[in-house]
Every structure is written in C-alpha cells, then in structure tokens.
Amino acid sequence: xxxxxxxxxxxxxxxxxxxxxxxxTPPAVTPPRSDASPPRADGPTSTPHPPxxxxxxxxxxxxxxxxxxxxxxxxxxxxxxxIGTDAGEAGRDLxxxxxxxxxxxxxxxxxSSGYVxxxxxxxxxxxxxxGGGEVRANVIVAPRDGRSWDFATDVAPLLSKHGCNTGACxxxxxxxxxxxxxxxxxxxxxxxxxxxRDGGQRRISPFDPRESLLLTKSxxxxxxxxxxxxxxxxxxxxxxxxxxxxxxxxxxxxxxGGLARITIEPSGATLAGPGVQQLRVxxxxxxxxxxxxxxxxxxKSLDESSVTVDPRGKTELLRRTEADVTVRYGPQVASVRLxxxxxxxxxxxxxxxxxxxxxxxxxxxxxxxxxxPPSPPATDAAFLRRASLDLTGAQPSPAEVRRYIGDKDPxxxxxxxxxxxxxxxxxxxxxxxxxxLLQISVARQGNGAYRYQEWxxxxxxxxxxxxxxxxxxxxxxxxxxxxxxxxxxxxxMDALEPIIAAEQSAQRFLGLRMRCAQCHDHPFDVWxxxxxxxxxxxxxxxxRGGMGMPGAMMGKPTIVINxxxxxVHLRTQKPATARLLDGKLVTIAEKDxxxxxxxxxxxxxxxxxxxxxAVNWVWAQFFGKxxxxxxxxxxxxxxxxxxxxxxxxAKRFATKKFDLRDLIRxxxxxxxxxxxxxxxxxxxxxxxxFSHQTPRPLTAHQMADALAQATDVPNRFPGADPFRRAIRxxxxxxxxxxxxxxxRCPRTSACASVQTPPLSLKQSLLLIGGDVVESKVASLxxxxxxxxxxxxxxxxxxxxxxxxxxxxxxxxxESSRWTAELKQATSLQEAAEDLFWALLNSRxxxxxH
Numbered sequence: 001x002x003x004x005x006x007x008x009x010x011x012x013x014x015x016x017x018x019x020x021x022x023x024x025t026p027p028a029v030t031p032p033r034s035d036a037s038p039p040r041a042d043g044p045t046s047t048p049h050p051p052x053x054x055x056x057x058x059x060x061x062x063x064x065x066x067x068x069x070x071x072x073x074x075x076x077x078x079x080x081x082x083i084g085t086d087a088g089e090a091g092r093d094l095x096x097x098x099x100x101x102x103x104x105x106x107x108x109x110x111x112s113s114g115y116v117x118x119x120x121x122x123x124x125x126x127x128x129x130x131g132g133g134e135v136r137a138n139v140i141v142a143p144r145d146g147r148s149w150d151f152a153t154d155v156a157p158l159l160s161k162h163g164c165n166t167g168a169c170x171x172x173x174x175x176x177x178x179x180x181x182x183x184x185x186x187x188x189x190x191x192x193x194x195x196x197r198d199g200g201q202r203r204i205s206p207f208d209p210r211e212s213l214l215l216t217k218s219x220x221x222x223x224x225x226x227x228x229x230x231x232x233x234x235x236x237x238x239x240x241x242x243x244x245x246x247x248x249x250x251x252x253x254x255x256x257g258g259l260a261r262i263t264i265e266p267s268g269a270t271l272a273g274p275g276v277q278q279l280r281v282x283x284x285x286x287x288x289x290x291x292x293x294x295x296x297x298x299x300k301s302l303d304e305s306s307v308t309v310d311p312r313g314k315t316e317l318l319r320r321t322e323a324d325v326t327v328r329y330g331p332q333v334a335s336v337r338l339x340x341x342x343x344x345x346x347x348x349x350x351x352x353x354x355x356x357x358x359x360x361x362x363x364x365x366x367x368x369x370x371x372x373p374p375s376p377p378a379t380d381a382a383f384l385r386r387a388s389l390d391l392t393g394a395q396p397s398p399a400e401v402r403r404y405i406g407d408k409d410p411x412x413x414x415x416x417x418x419x420x421x422x423x424x425x426x427x428x429x430x431x432x433x434x435x436x437l438l439q440i441s442v443a444r445q446g447n448g449a450y451r452y453q454e455w456x457x458x459x460x461x462x463x464x465x466x467x468x469x470x471x472x473x474x475x476x477x478x479x480x481x482x483x484x485x486x487x488x489x490x491x492x493m494d495a496l497e498p499i500i501a502a503e504q505s506a507q508r509f510l511g512l513r514m515r516c517a518q519c520h521d522h523p524f525d526v527w528x529x530x531x532x533x534x535x536x537x538x539x540x541x542x543x544r545g546g547m548g549m550p551g552a553m554m555g556k557p558t559i560v561i562n563x564x565x566x567x568v569h570l571r572t573q574k575p576a577t578a579r580l581l582d583g584k585l586v587t588i589a590e591k592d593x594x595x596x597x598x599x600x601x602x603x604x605x606x607x608x609x610x611x612x613x614a615v616n617w618v619w620a621q622f623f624g625k626x627x628x629x630x631x632x633x634x635x636x637x638x639x640x641x642x643x644x645x646x647x648x649x650a651k652r653f654a655t656k657k658f659d660l661r662d663l664i665r666x667x668x669x670x671x672x673x674x675x676x677x678x679x680x681x682x683x684x685x686x687x688x689x690f691s692h693q694t695p696r697p698l699t700a701h702q703m704a705d706a707l708a709q710a711t712d713v714p715n716r717f718p719g720a721d722p723f724r725r726a727i728r729x730x731x732x733x734x735x736x737x738x739x740x741x742x743x744r745c746p747r748t749s750a751c752a753s754v755q756t757p758p759l760s761l762k763q764s765l766l767l768i769g770g771d772v773v774e775s776k777v778a779s780l781x782x783x784x785x786x787x788x789x790x791x792x793x794x795x796x797x798x799x800x801x802x803x804x805x806x807x808x809x810x811x812x813x814e815s816s817r818w819t820a821e822l823k824q825a826t827s828l829q830e831a832a833e834d835l836f837w838a839l840l841n842s843r844x845x846x847x848x849h
Contacts, residue, residue, distance in 0.1 A: 060133030061086040062094050064126070065265070068138040071108070071118045072291075073147040074154070076235050079280045079294035079313065080114040080137060081265065082128050092271070095278040096314070098128045107141055113278065113312060115295065117235060118144075147242075149252045152188040153259055153283070155243055157296045157330055158236050160185050161311065162218070162229040169226055177225065179203070185330070186521030186529055187571060189250075196248035209244040235295060257286025262293070262329050264336045270369070271317055271340045279313035279336060281327055297329040302637070307338055320344075322370065326637040331521050331528055333636040341371040343682045348373045356414075358652060359670040362645035367691055372683050375692035378676040380405045381808035382849060383413060387668060389698070389848045390622055391420040393429035393727045395706050398803035405809075417668045421661060427460045428727045432701060433621060434460070435730050437508055438473075439494065441747040442733050448480035448490040453730055455487025466614055466658040467603035470509050474599040477559045492542050492559045498567040502536035507750060509602060510581075511613030511634035518570065524637035527581075533569045534579025538586075538598040541565035563590045581609075603658075609634065611650035615663065616640075619649075622667050624696040632750070641688050677849040695847040700742035701726040702848070707738075710804045710840060711776035712783035741766050767841050777837050784836055788829060794822035797832060805839040 062082045069078055080100075084092040100110045107124035110116045116126060118141040126137040149155075164181060165171035171183040181191050195214060196204050205212045213222065219237065220228030230237050246252070265280040283293045299309040306323035309315045315325055315338060322339030350368040355361055367374055378386065384404045388396045396404070409415065420426060434456050435441075442449045459469050473491035480489040495501040499518060506512040516522045517532035545560035566575040578586045578594050580601050588594045602610055613634060620626040627646045628634045640646045649666070656662045667673055677693040679686075687694065698706060704726035708715050714723045718735050726739060732746050741763055745751035767773050776782055787800060798818045802810040810818070818835055825831030839845060 060135045061089050061130060062098065062128070062135060064128050064135045064137045066137065070140040070142060071116065072142050073144050074149075075118075075291055076239055077115055077117045077295060078139075078292045079278070080110070080116060080126065080128075081278055081280055082114065082135070091269075093269070093275075093277045094130070096276060098130050101127050101129075103127055108139055113314060115312070147246075149243055149246055149249050151192050151243075151250050153285075153291075153330060154239060156185045156188045156191060157293070157298075158230075158239065159191065160328070160330075161296060161298050162236070163226075164218075164229065165191070183520040184523045192248075192250050204244045204248050206244060206247050209241050212244050214244070215240060257289070259330050259332055260284050260286045262297070262327065262332045262334050264327055264334055266336070268337045269339070271338065273340050273344070274317050274319050275340075277315045277317070277338055279309075279315060279325070279327070281313060281329065283329055283332070293329050297327050300326045300328075300637075302326060302335075324639055326524070328523075331526060333524065333526055335636060335639045337639065339370060341369075342686075343371045343373075346371040346373060346682055348682075354671055356669055356671050357666055358648050359645065359667065359672050362648050363642060363672050363690060366642055366644070367689060370689070372686060372689055372691050373680055374672075375676040375678055375680050375683060377671070377674050378693065378849075379808070380407075380412075382676065383674055384416065385807040386693070386848055387413075387416055387420060389702055391417070391429070391664075391668065392423055392425035393432075393699075393702050393705060394425060394725075395709055395807055397709075398800065398807075401803055401807050413674060414669050417665060421665060425727065427457060428725070429701070430460055431457050432727060432730055436745040436747065436751045437617070438491070439745075439747040439750070440490070441731055444494050444747065445480065445490040448486060448493055449731065451481055451483065451486040452488075452490040458487075460660075463659065463661045466660050467610070468658075470610075471599040471603050474505065474595050474602070475593060477561060477593070479556055479558050481556075489559050493544070493557070496542065496544050498536045498539040498542070498565075499532075501539040501542065502532070504750075505539075505602075506535065506581075507632045509613060510607075510609040511616060511628070511632050512581075512609060513633050513635065522635075525635040529569075529571055531579065531581060531583075533567060533576035534585075535581060536567045537576040537578040538594040540567040540576075540578075541594060561591075561593045605654040611654045611658070612646055614658070614660075615649040615653050616646065618660075618663050618667060622673055623690060624694055642690075693849060695843075695849040698742070698846060698848055700739045700744035701729070703742045703846070704736070704738045706845070707773065707776060707840065710783070710845075711779065711836075712786070713776040713779045713781065738766070738772055773837060773840050777833050777840070784832060788832065794828075795819045797822065798835070801832070801836050801839060805836070806842070806844045 062084050065081045065083060066078075071078055080095070082094040082098045084090055084094050095114045096112065098114075100112065100114055102108050102110055102116075103125045106119055107122040108116050108118050108126075110126060114128075116139060121141050121143040123138070123140050126139055128135045128137075159165045159181060163169055165183060165185050167183060170176045170179050170181040174180070180194055182188075185191060203213045209215070215230075215237065216222035217224040218228070218230045218240075219232045221232075230240070243249075261284050263282050263284065265282065266277075269277045271277065279294065279299075280292065281294045281297045283291045285291070294313045295311075297313065299311065299313060299315075301307050301309050301315075302324045306319065306321045307315055307317050307325060309325050313327075317323065317338045317340060320340050320342045322337060324335050324337050326333060326335045348371075350364055353360070353364050353374065355364065364374065377383070381401055381404075384396050384401060388394060388400075404412065404416070431453065435453060438452070438456070440449050440452045440456070445452055458464075469488075473488045476488040476492060478485060478489050480486045480493045482489075492501070495504050503513075503515050503518075506514045512525070512527070514522070514527055514532055514535065516524075517527040517529055519529070521528045541561045541563065543560055543562045543565060545558040568574065569576045578588055578597070580586060580598070582601075586594070586597050588597065601607065604610070613632070616626040616628050616631050616634065620629070620631040625631070627640045627642050628638055629641075630638075634640075649663075652666070653659075653663050672690060673693075675690075675692050677695050679692055683689075683691040686692065704715050708726070715726060715736070715738065716722060717724055717726075717729050726736075729736065729739065732739075732744055736744075777784060779785065783804065787797065792800070795815060798810055798815055802808060802814070809815075821835070822828060822831050
C-alpha cells in the first residue's frame with residue numbers, strides 16, 4: 001500500500017501519549033486539539049438562579065446605595081442599587097428582587113428596577129422592602145426652574161443610545177433621507193446644526209414641540225424608515241421635548257466643565273452563581289459634577305453567550321464563567337467584569353503551589369478567586385522542547401533531551417532558560433519577532449532594510465533597553481543606508497505620511513489602534529478626532545529629503561526635518577497642534593523636531609501605555625495570545641484578562657529600566673509558563689485564564705527548521721547557504737513555499753502579535769500530499785538512511801525516531817507497538833519511513849505544547 005494511504009492511517013492511530021498535552025488522566029493522554037471549535041472558558045450551564053429571598057426575621061438583609069441623593073434640575077433620573085449585607089446575601093445584587101415605593105407620593109416615582117424619576121420639587125423617602133425589613137434612602141428633587149442645557153451631554157448621548165448615528169442609519173457618510181449625523185456622535189456641533197438649524201429648522205418646532213419632526217418620527221407618529229426608536233412620553237422623550245421647548249440650545253446657564261470620565265458601580269461583581277447584576281453608571285465632569293447616566297449610556301456584551309445586558313444596564317451572567325460588558329456615554333468608554341466561581345465545590349490548596357515570581361503570585365491569586373485549578377508542571381521533555389522553540393526557534397537535539405531529563409538539579413529549568421538566552425540563536429529567532437513588529441523588509445525600506453535589521457540584531461545582542469530603542473527610532477534622521485547609523489532611520493522612511501506614522505507608532509509601541517479616530521471619534525475607545533490629529537502632528541515635519549532639500553545628502557534619499565511641515569485636521573481643515581494622548585498641548589519651536597517631545601513622553605516610566613504594551617507583546621510570544629488579546633488592541637473596550645498581573649509586570653519592566661531580557665526571563669522562568677498543556681478536572685474548559693498551556697501551532701520558521709533538523713535534510717533558500725536555517729531568513733521577499741504556507745508575516749501590513757495561524761487545509765496538503773516531508777524522509781542523505789545502515793534493533797530505532805521528532809522517549813505502549821510493526825514488516829526501510837513520516841505529520845510534532 002502506498003505511503004499516501006498507509007501514512008495517514010498510521011498517523012491517525014499513532015499514540016502520542018505524553019504528559020505535556022491533552023488531559024492529565026493516566027494512562028492515555030489526548031493529543032493537542034487543532035479543530036476549529038475549541039472548548040470555551042466556562043463551566044456548567046445548568047446551574048440554577050439564586051432562590052428567592054427567604055426572610056425569617058423582621059430585619060433588612062440589604063442596603064440601598066446611594067442612601068441620600070439630590071436629583072438636580074439637569075439630572076433625568078437616578079439608579080438605586082439594593083445590595084445584600086448578611087452572610088447569605090452579602091454583596092449580591094437584590095435590586096430587582098426588593099419592592100420599591102416613594103413616601104410621600106408626588107415628589108418622585110420609582111420603577112421595579114430601582115430607577116428614580118423626579119416629579120416635583122421637594123423631599124421624599126425611597127423605601128425598599130424585602131417582605132420583612134425595610135431600608136430607606138433620602139431624595140431631594142431640586143426645582144426645575146432655570147434648568148441649564150448642554151447638547152453634548154444631554155441630547156447627543158440619546159442619539160447614540162437609540163442608534164440614530166450609527167453607520168446603518170443617519171451616521172453613514174451620505175446620511176439618511178437628507179438628515180446626516182456624525183458617526184457615533186463625534187461632532188456634536190455638526191449634529192446640533194443638522195437637528196436644529198439645517199433644513200430651514202424644519203426638524204424642530206419650539207412653538208409646538210410635540211409636533212417637531214424629530215419627535216414624531218422617532219416615536220413612529222410620522223412614517224420613519226427606522227421605525228419607532230423612542231417610546232412616547234418616556235424619560236428620553238421628555239428630555240428631547242424639554243430641550244426643544246427651551247429653543248434647542250447648544251448650551252445654556254453657566255459654563256460647565258466637559259465630560260472627564262465615566263465610572264461603573266459596582267466596578268466589578270463576583271456573583272455566587274449565574275444571575276442578575278444591575279449596573280449604575282456615573283458621568284464625572286471636569287468641574288467636579290457627577291450625574292447618573294445609567295439610562296443614557298450604551299451597553300455592549302463582549303460575549304453574549306456568557307452575559308447579556310439590556311438598555312437599562314441590567315446584566316445577566318448566564319453560566320459559571322467571567323465576562324465583560326462595555327459602557328459608552330458620549331466619547332467615554334469603560335468596562336465592567338462579571339464573574340462567578342467556576343468550580344464552587346473545588347477543594348484545592350492554592351497556597352501549596354510553588355511560585356517563582358510575581359507572575360505566579362498574581363495569576364494563582366486570580367485562579368483561586370475563580371476556583372479554577374492550574375495544571376501540574378509540564379514534563380521535563382515537554383518543557384525543554386517548549387522553551388527551546390520559544391527562545392531559539394529550534395527543537396532540542398536527542399542528546400540534549402536525554403541529558404536534560406536525566407538531570408536531577410532542582411534549578412535546571414531556570415538554568416536552561418539562561419543558557420538558551422545566551423545562545424546566538426536567541427538573537428536570530430527574536431530578530432524575526434521584532435522584524436514582524438517593525439515590518440522590516442526590502443519591499444518597505446529598500447536597501448535600508450539590511451541596515452535596519454543589523455541595528456535590531458545589535459540591540460538584541462547588547463540588550464539595549466526597549467525605551468532607548470524606541471526613542472532612537474522615533475527621533476532618527478539622516479541616511480537610512482549608512483553603515484552604523486542608518487538602521488533606525490528606516491523607521492521614519494517606512495511611513496512618511498504623518499497620519500500613517502502616528503497610527504503605526506501608537507499601535508506598535510502603545511498597543512493602541514487609533515485609525516478609527518481619523519474620520520470620527522473612536523467607537524470603542526476614548527480617542528477623539530482631535531486626539532488623532534494632535535498625535536499625528538508630532539510627525540508633520542518629518543520628510544524624505546533628496547537633491548535640493550535642506551539637510552539632505554547629495555542625490556541620496558534621507559530623512560530630514562522640514563520646519564514648515566504640518567498636518568491638516570480633517571474636520572476643521574486647519575493645521576493640527578501637537579497634543580499628547582494625555583491631552584497635554586505641546587509647544588514646539590519651528591526649527592525643532594516634535595518627535596523628541598513625543599519620544600520623551602512615550603517612553604517615560606509613568607506612561608500608562610508604553611510598558612504595558614511591551615509586556616503584553618512579550619507575553620503573547622510565550623502563550624500564543626496576550627493578557628490583552630489581540631496584543632496591539634489595548635482599548636477600553638478590550639480589557640486585560642488579568643489586569644493586576646499586567647500592571648505588576650509593567651511596573652517591574654519600568655523599574656528594571658525596560659530590560660527586555662529580564663522581562664523575557666521573568667516570563668520563561670515562571671511556574672505559569674512551565675505548566676502542562678494537559679488539563680485537569682476543573683480547568684478543561686479554560687481558554688483564557690492561562691491555567692494551563694494552550695498548544696500552539698509551530699510558526700513558519702519553527703516548522704521549517706524542525707523538519708530539517710529531524711530529518712537531517714536542509715531546506716533550500718534562493719541565494720543562501722544550502723545549510724542555512726530558516727530563522728536566518730529574515731526578509732519575507734526570500735522565496736520559500738514552506739514559510740509562506742505556514743504563515744510567515746509578509747510585513748506588508750501589521751501582522752498578528754504572534755504568527756501562529758491554525759493548521760489549514762493548505763498546510764495539510766503540503767505535508768501529507770506534497771513532497772516536503774516525503775522527500776526528507778526518503779532522502780538518501782538524510783537521517784533515516786544513515787541510521788538504517790547502523791542496523792539498530794527495532795526498539796532502539798523507534799526510540800531514536802521519537803527523540804528526533806517529538807523530543808521525548810516513546811511510552812512503553814508506543815515502543816511495544818511500533819517495535820512489533822518493524823519486526824514483522826517485509827521491508828524494514830518502508831516501515832521505518834512510514835513511522836517517521838507519521839511522526840512528522842502528527843499534531844504533537846506540529847504544535848508547541
């Protein structure tokens with residue numbers, strides 16, 4: 001039978017029993033999963049909701065927050081929260097389970113969800129009862145006379161809440177039926193003009209507000225393509241009605257501070273089990289005012305299979321898991337995390353877990369709070385292969401595996417990491433990672449790419465601090481092809497458009513994707529169009545010089561500073577003023593390079609983004625995904641899985657003067673990194689908490705080198721030494737079918753933080769149906785041909801093949817099975833080739849676990 005049929009059959013039944021992959025339940029271990037439907041990080045879905053409150057004593061078992069408050073003339077309403085206080089209900093949200101009333105009536109009303117609406121000026125008590133005890137909150141309703149208005153905070157958020165300014169409605173480029181709003185409300189001045197000034201003011205009627213087209217269409221009284229959006233006489237309707245009645249002003253009353261931030265109460269909620277949690281959202285203004293905007297905010301669940309949220313801020317956690325909800329009000333975005341113990345009956349001694357550094361302290365603390373047990377440490381063979389691949393891009397040799405698993409030194413894992421960091425292969429492999437991050441290629445930088453790569457190599461060899469590298473790249477000028485000095489100049493040569501340079505710098509060095517803010521305020525973050533162009537203004541003076549340009553070398557393309565350079569704001573059509581992302585305006589002398597000030601701010605130890613972005617990127621290299629995933633999207637709407645761990649690592653990185661090797665060593669020597677990929681009861685559904693290692697497909701360069709190393713048949717690259725390793729092929733323009741098929745970064749646009757695409761049909765066809773593996777296995781100059789000449793015993797041959805491919809000895813079952821197969825084979829060579837081929841095509845070989 002041909003190997004194209006025999007091989008897959010052997011591969012399908014091949015036992016890859018090893019303690020580093022699958023579920024840790026002896027004797028058999030499942031191989032790494034590569035299917036398209038990974039298990040979800042949640043627990044059982046059948047847990048019932050908490051039982052109704054049973055009150056046996058006439059005393060309250062909850063408190064009401066806030067306990068005393070004033071509804072100002074500018075406040076539409078206030079959300080109250082009833083929170084359990086006794087042992088059985090402590091911390092639990094009881095807002096929708098208590099009975100609410102107002103005494104005396106006529107001052108305010110309150111609905112069943114605890115939302116208070118004012119009726120008339122005066123004082124009243126809000127009474128919450130649970131069938132036994134009562135709790136009172138005091139409310140004062142301020143007089144309505146003289147109410148001030150601010151279109152940006154009173155009216156514009158309602159347009160977002162009801163979807164009026166989305167891309168599918170009036171927010172699209174051409175508007176809808178002649179009525180155009182800015183997308184997601186980024187331009188409130190234009191929105192005010194569109195609603196109340198344009199079209200002959202036909203959309204509002206101050207003399208008969210209820211007949212305003214704005215109200216009749218939004219309530220459905222007049223035909224409206226979007227259908228009814230606002231209920232008649234609802235609080236939102238009343239807000240619009242009163243605003244129109246007041247003359248649809250942009251702003252009235254005394255000058256007030258702008259919106260500074262929003263906060264969510266509770267800031268995070270750990271529930272006893274699946275259940276309900278009412279949120280309360282407060283807007284904080286620059287002048288110190290606070291306003292309840294619970295009913296005016298926009299809510300979004302980041303995982304609707306785990307948590308739902310309604311327009312009133314009522315969330316429901318659907319199963320034992322953790323999930324995030326984002327909240328947007330005006331340009332401000334915040335998030336809140338809801339969680340519940342995943343295994344409430346878990347008995348596990350977390351205090352007994354060994355800890356190597358702060359990573360283990362923070363991560364194990366979090367796992368304990370969620371009652372998710374970590375897997376045990378990986379086997380020595382699995383850890384050796386994992387660390388070797390992650391740090392040097394290569395599998396360990398059979399001799400290294402034998403020596404390491406026989407070493408009894410308790411510190412051998414730390415010593416292994418240190419030895420791998422000292423190898424030249426570490427620089428060669430990590431230059432690819434930094435090259436992907438910086439998109440170094442001949443296609444982008446021309447001949448300067450060689451100087452660029454040399455400079456990165458030199459920085460890695462010297463362990464140049466990351467902040468120093470970034471400052472150098474951001475401020476370099478001159479000839480990008482100059483030996484010794486030209487390398488970092490290519491950073492500017494790569495993107496000469498100020499807006500592109502700004503976007504790339506924010507994404508690479510701060511983990512911020514700002515592109516959306518070019519045309520409108522960012523829909524998932526706090527960045528405004530003004531932030532975008534203010535940031536781009538730092539790159540406005542950077543230009544490509546040439547013959548006739550000031551400061552340029554004769555006939556050579558160089559990077560120079562043009563004192564007259566500017567970037568024009570898209571909305572105002574005026575030159576943008578340089579502004580840091582903390583809102584600080586920067587005054588730059590005409591002759592100075594604005595990037596110098598940007599570089600100082602960006603790489604400062606107290607910058608809230610720089611250290612976190614670097615730490616998160618490095619973490620992703622070792623775990624396949626960041627603490628924030630994707631690693632370059634650290635927006636407010638994409639919170640970190642372990643925020644305390646991210647903060648602690650970033651603080652250490654800054655304290656250690658942005659030492660990259662120290663950061664890499666800290667991650668690689670942690671107990672967390674050394675955990676097995678085999679799951680245990682209680683963490684088998686976890687795909688986000690890092691309670692165990694997740695098997696990761698080998699990167700393109702790792703796969704190419706692993707095949708060559710295992711078979712002793714080198715890969716061939718055009719114009720290169722025939723024995724050149726794949727990790728030495730840094731530029732993506734070098735042709736290689738295997739590197740392209742296994743997903744090397746083309747560096748034509750931003751690549752994923754980790755180039756580990758899932759196994760695809762194209763890859764399978766290359767390995768199984770092509771001659772990439774076949775030719776190496778059957779090569780007369782390869783390993784198998786040479787080892788067969790030694791006439792080893794079948795058992796020893798099987799062992800050698802396992803060490804060369806999956807970097808471990810075969811199990812007793814595997815050894816017995818394949819020894820018998822080789823002994824009874826009519827052709828030892830064909831049987832050995834089939835076994836070798838099947839091992840090279842196994843998931844255990846294809847994954848780093």
